[in-house]
Amino acid sequence: xxxxxxxxxxxxxxxxxxxxxxxxxxxxxxxxxxxxxxxxxxxxxxxxxxxxxxxxxxxxxxxxxxxxxxxxxxxxxxxxxxxxxxxxxxxxxxxxxxxxxxxxxxxxxxxxxxxxxxxxxxxxxxxxxxxxxxxxxxxxxxxxxxxxxxxxxxxxxxxxxxxxxxxxxxxxxxxxxxxxxxxxxxxxxxxxxxxxxxxxxx
Amino acid sequence: xxxxxxxxxxxxxxxxxxxxxxxxxxxxxxxxxxxxxxxxxxxxxxxxxxxxxxxxxxxxxxxxxxxxxxxxxxxxxxxxxxxxxxxxxxxxxxxxxxxxxxxxxxxxxxxxxxxxxxxxxxxxxxxxxxxxxxxxxxxxxxxxxxxxxxxxxxxxxxxxxxxxxxxxxxxxxxxxxxxxxxxxxxxxxxxxxxxxxxxxxx
DNA sequence: CTTATTTTGCATCGATCGATGCAGAAACGA
DNA sequence: TCGTTTCTGCATCGATCGATGCAAAATAAG
Numbered sequence: 001x002x003x004x005x006x007x008x009x010x011x012x013x014x015x016x017x018x019x020x021x022x023x024x025x026x027x028x029x030x031x032x033x034x035x036x037x038x039x040x041x042x043x044x045x046x047x048x049x050x051x052x053x054x055x056x057x058x059x060x061x062x063x064x065x066x067x068x069x070x071x072x073x074x075x076x077x078x079x080x081x082x083x084x085x086x087x088x089x090x091x092x093x094x095x096x097x098x099x100x101x102x103x104x105x106x107x108x109x110x111x112x113x114x115x116x117x118x119x120x121x122x123x124x125x126x127x128x129x130x131x132x133x134x135x136x137x138x139x140x141x142x143x144x145x146x147x148x149x150x151x152x153x154x155x156x157x158x159x160x161x162x163x164x165x166x167x168x169x170x171x172x173x174x175x176x177x178x179x180x181x182x183x184x185x186x187x188x189x190x191x192x193x194x195x196x197x198x199x200x201x202x
Numbered sequence: 203x204x205x206x207x208x209x210x211x212x213x214x215x216x217x218x219x220x221x222x223x224x225x226x227x228x229x230x231x232x233x234x235x236x237x238x239x240x241x242x243x244x245x246x247x248x249x250x251x252x253x254x255x256x257x258x259x260x261x262x263x264x265x266x267x268x269x270x271x272x273x274x275x276x277x278x279x280x281x282x283x284x285x286x287x288x289x290x291x292x293x294x295x296x297x298x299x300x301x302x303x304x305x306x307x308x309x310x311x312x313x314x315x316x317x318x319x320x321x322x323x324x325x326x327x328x329x330x331x332x333x334x335x336x337x338x339x340x341x342x343x344x345x346x347x348x349x350x351x352x353x354x355x356x357x358x359x360x361x362x363x364x365x366x367x368x369x370x371x372x373x374x375x376x377x378x379x380x381x382x383x384x385x386x387x388x389x390x391x392x393x394x395x396x397x398x399x400x401x402x403x404x
Numbered sequence: 405c406t407t408a409t410t411t412t413g414c415a416t417c418g419a420t421c422g423a424t425g426c427a428g429a430a431a432c433g434a
Numbered sequence: 435t436c437g438t439t440t441c442t443g444c445a446t447c448g449a450t451c452g453a454t455g456c457a458a459a460a461t462a463a464g
Contacts, residue, residue, distance in 0.1 A: 010440025011430040034236045035323030038422055049423075050442060059422065110321060118382055119310075119317035121237030123422090123450095132383045163392060166385070170393050174376025180320055181334045183368070190365060191372050198400045212410025213460040240452055251453075252412065261452065325420095325452090 017055060020045040024056075025066035025073075030108035033063055033117040033127040060126050063116075067134060070112045074101050078138055087149035088199050091168045094142065095192035098172040102179035103188060110180030113138070114173055139169045155200055164201060171195045219257060222247040226258075227268035227275075232310035235265055235319040235329040262328050265318075269336060272314045276303050280340055289351035290401050293370045296344065297394035300374040304381035305390060312382030315340070316375055341371045357402055366403060373397045 023044040027036045038059060042052050056062040071078075077097025084090045102111050113135055117128040146161035155161070175188050225246045229238045240261065244254050258264040273280075279299025286292045304313050315337055319330040348363035357363070377390050 007432075008440080009432045009438075011432090011442075013441065014430095030321060031323050032236075032321035034234075035321060035326060037323060037420080039420085040323070048443065050444090053423065054441065108321070114379055115321035118320055118379070119232060119234035119237060119312060121233050121239060121242070124237060135379075135383055163389070163396075166380070166389060167393055167396060170376035170380050170390075171373065172376070173379035174372035174374070177316055177320065177337075177375035177379065178368070178372050181337055187365070187368060188372075191369055194365075194369060194403050195397075197403075201396050201399075209462075210410080211408075211462050213412075213462095215411065216460095239450080241450085250413065252414090255453065256411065 013051075013055070015045070015047050015051065020047055020052075020055075021062075021065055021069050022073075024062055025069050025112070026108060028063055028066050028116055029070070029110075029112040032115055033059075033131075034120055034124050063127050064130060067112065067116070067130065071134075074107065075111075075113065077101060078141070082141060082145045087146055087155050087164070088196065090142070090145055090149075091164075091196055091199065092192075094168055094172060095175065095195065096189065098175050099179075099185050099188045099192055102176050103183075103185035109182065111173075111176035114176040115180050135169070135173075139165055142168060156202075159200055159202060167201055215253075215257070217247075217249050217253070222249055222254075222257075223264075223267055223271050224275075226264055227271050227314070228310060230265055230268050230318055231272070231312075231314040234317055235261075235333075236322055236326050265329050266332060269314065269318070269332065273336075276309065277313075277315065279303060280343070284343060284347045289348055289357050289366070290398065292344070292347055292351075293366075293398055293401065294394075296370055296374060297377065297397065298391065300377050301381075301387050301390045301394055304378050305385075305387035311384065313375075313378035316378040317382050337371070337375075341367055344370055358404075361402055361404060369403055 023046070024041050027041050027044045030036075031040065038049055038052070041059075041062065042049050045052065047055075052062065056065060077100070078094060081090050081093035081097060084093050098111070101107075102109060113131055117124055117131045120128040143162050143165035146155060146159070146164050149155040150157060150159050150161055155164075171192070175191060178188055178191075179185075225248070226243050229243050229246045232238075233242065240251055240254070243261075243264065244251050247254065249257075254264065258267060279302070280296060283292050283295035283299055286295050300313070303309075304311060315333060319326055319333045322330040345364050345367035348357060348361070348366050351357040352359060352361050352363055357366075373394070377393060380390055380393075381387075
């Protein structure tokens with residue numbers, strides 16, 4: 001092979017792509033897709049619009065990549081939660097993760113997957129649909145995990161995994177809205193606790 | 203007194219203010235504050251921008267009045283629910299009202315109070331803060347109603363009315379998000395049912 | 405009929421929106 | 435050094451944003 005790996009041809013980038021994407025994610029998280037202007041984004045990213053378009057494509061693509069980064073960063077608690085040994089552990093971890101992630105002092109309050117683009121104009125339809133699909137993906141993964149718990153006998157045989165997953169994601173979304181409104185983590189963790197007190201819900 | 207009541211001086215309006223406000227409310231409900239442009243709004247209202255500004259002030263004032271109308275129309279279930287004789291009746295009516303209002307086929311899905319302006323840019327900060335205050339007002343009224351239930355012996359003396367109100371409004375907000383994502387009323391009503399199955403929550 | 409008052413239609417404002425064209429700068433291999 | 439490739443800085447694009455100025459139109463009062 002030979003000259004694989006190593007600096008690519010051409011002028012090297014003057015900024016770190018991951019850093020810039022992280023900052024863009026924070027802007028989308030705080031202001032939503034429509035509320036985040038290119039000026040907001042590029043100033044936070046520390047780059048020009050030219051560099052942004054050359055690197056990320058356009059605003060919607062930037063949002064898509066920022067959402068990916070959110071899933072792998074602040075939203076990674078979802079995937080980790082699915083590895084909990086019991087269905088109750090999964091539900092508990094998801095709600096605790098939601099509370100923690102939506103109320104961190106140093107981060108925007110709320111959940112990017114909820115407040116990023118809930119109701120939008122026509123130009124933001126792509127971002128809105130993408131976010132709805134993102135939420136549905138979380139729901140589906142939780143549902144499949146609960147189905148496995150039923151199959152394994154961890155949950156009673158008459159449990160409806162879809163309903164249980166809808167319940168958990170609904171409480172999670174509610175917590176995210178409350179966090180966006182400024183409600184604190186202690187109060188929201190109590191909500192999470194009581195929502196699972198009579199688990200398995202049926 | 204004499205000539206009170208009767209047509210006001212000047213050229214009469216060529217449109218019905220209530221009709222126009224209703225239509226504006228529907229546009230804000232569907233697209234959110236930022237996603238609803240003046241063109242969207244005035245076309246739906248059937249009037250010119252000149253008439254809109256002369257009658258309602260500006261976009262933010264129009265939103266304020268549309269939110270008022272929402273409270274007295276689709277959102278009136280909250281006030282009605284507070285008149286239920288028991289705390290459980292109040293909670294049940296609020297969640298059932300949320301499900302019904304956020305999933306009507308002929309109306310935008312979701313809740314204007316949630317998706318109208320959850321995360322916004324700087325120019326929509328007024329609308330966002332107003333909506334947060336609106337949600338907080340609902341919470342406060344439910345909390346006061348539950349406090350009364352404690353005082354009356356309808357709820358156990360050791361019940362925390364604030365916590366109970368936060369629980370109900372959190373589930374309500376979660377339902378609103380799910381409805382905005384397209385989840386149907388039957389499934390959401392089941393969520394509402396199970397959320398209150400072990401009432402009073404503690 | 406005249407005057408006062410209010411609304412409407414039309415044109416348009418400056419600002420901001422997302423997005424590009426282009427030339428120069430900075431790296432590469434030959 | 436040269437040619438190639440890629441990225442950056444600057445200027446700017448057309449479209450849309452929310453918002454107004456102004457004169458004609460439509461009513462009531464005198």
